[in-house]
Amino acid sequence: MNILYLADPNSIHDLKWIRFFAQQKDINCFLIARSIHVRDASDLTQKLQRDQITYLGSIDDFSIINFIKTLSTANKIYRLQIANHIDHFHMLYAEPNALWTLLRWSKNARYTITTRGTDILKTIPDFFNKNSVFSSLITKLYKKAFFKASQLTSTSTRQVVSVNDLFGDELKVALIRTGVDIEYLQNYTSPNSLVIKDMKREKFIFFPRSMRPIYNHEFTIRALSKLPTAILDEYTMLFVNRDSKDQDYVKYIEQEISQTPRLRARFLTSISQEEMFALYQHAALAIMNPLSDGSPVTAMEAMYLQTPLILGPLEYDKDLFGLVDQINEWDEAELADTIEKMISNGRDQSKLDQLKNTVEEHANWGKEMSKLLDLYTNETD
Template identity: 25%
Template sequence: MRICYFADSESIHTERWCKHFQSLGHDIHLITYKSKQIEGIKTYSVNMGTLDVSGGNWRVLLRFRQVRKLLKEIKPDVFHALYATSYGITGALCGFHPYIISSLGSDILISPKNSRIYRILLKFAFKRADLIMVMADHMIPPAKELGAKESKIVALPFGIDQQIFNSENRSVPEDEFVITCTRNFEPIYNMPHLLKALQKVVAEIPNIRVNLIGSGSQKEELMRMTEEFGLASRVHFLGKIPQREIADYLNKSHVFVSLSLSDGNNISLNEAMACGTWNIVTDIPANHQWIKDGENGFFVQIDDVDGLANLIVRSRNEYHELMEKAVVLNDQLLREKGIWQINMQKAEKWYLQLIND
């Protein structure tokens, strides 16, 4: 099977999809708006310069003829766009079938609410798509509101690779209380509130250590806040690192924190669960399928800095008691719907079904 992905080559999600299906023996091609090449994958760059992560990249739609020309050269059996707005809409303009759009979160949960034009274009794209993959059940109603037929929508969390993310080598330090966050430094992930909460707890937890794994437009601001709050010796900016290194940090962490304002499916949370952390996450729909409040994590309200600070302290004080339940529940929930290899088997079946139809 020849599969052509249309997606961000800098995204770990794109790399995972491409390399997984290549490992199964399929012929994989990638068309991307970024200049980065994925090693071992036939990558075609339609270079658009710097794209704004907050949206408004309308000029990408004007390149659909170039993408369509590449599709005629590649001749794939299936064409799959990862992200519904920039890539999904442009892919729909190409008129290729079978065509799949994966929505990852803010592309249908936030962007259409902020822009009438996005709503119109997404309705057009979903009408043209043969299958729409969303990350979780709570994304099905918004997809339907954008004109997607229910018969075309499937919920498919990406899930975690158990060979990388597991708790086999878990070992948390006794002389430090370690918190790790693997969300990028963009407004949607609400990172300043973590630093504000840390400022409130550092006197009570003087041995706290915080690992921030990621990158983004707010990095300089976050580093400035770290200095201003007197947290420079405790907060460590680790940048973007390979998945195995992320797993190693999570295995040495007591708590994982995610303060996202919105998510499709919180894969970062799934990875942390697999590594055996206690979890503090925002009370949003995406997290409700994975966290049972007080059993394998705590919910915190968006922007509740004092509440977050209190939950960090409680997690430290009650850590061993809390983890007795959490380990079993994390494993159970992930086995039910959070394993990458099992979920990709479903994706492969849908590919073959579309091709045969």
């Protein structure tokens, strides 16, 4: 079986999906990327080769305005499918990737669309909410694109509902979560890096989401400003992704922090997956308040590693996140109160054990990817 993925090679979660299949006998994995996701093609080729993934280059996004270029790109995708005998073309994010199903020229390759969260919960629905000729056209194209796909998958129940609300109940969508690599976490060794050594000596609250506006760190900082002085003096606030591509946002967050009295914060640049896991295990608390979310793997990892966790007031899958502490409104005072209570009450080990068991039952990466393998094997148009 030969599978071509349209994916973000910088995404840990995209590569997590692809690696599972690259490790399987008799499956060959290929990747093309959106041009905006590629900095150094040579370096990317070598990186993917180490994971037994063949990089086939980058493509420009589907464009209505420059449709001649879009046709040229569709021809490039078709030629790559023919040259590499592709059986499945899998688009790991629906916006704008799903639109390539409209120019599905290969008779042999089946097309799969996977929604991941913001694409189907915010970006695509936004087109439905705008009253313009262009938006009306886009909504019609997305509906046609979803119906032309051989298979649809989503990473949360809420996304499945959104697909059906937007495009119709007749569309069948499989729930396949990215999940947590439980076998790896059971056997991984905490790194002895300088970052981990430093943070072991501190009490800290961890904010593991990237430095992008959608992750809403400014809301969290405003809530932190309302914490009692004793907590601000005792705990460092640890943020990651200081080297984000969105440096304007990084500077904005740094400014917000600098203007918050007594708040001690530390920014980390890129850290390894192993360092991230170790930070979860040493954190007093992890907090995530994105404006839009699917089934966040960062939250699942925190749950499995038994880190006390607070999520924002979004609609998460109850079977997976129902026991997680969650604020009810976008209320900074409520978040501050929740942080204070969780710090004051200490670890609830019984609850943390339940959360770990929930991840094992509902978000085991190996089991979820096996479900996708079954779809590849049994997929029919």
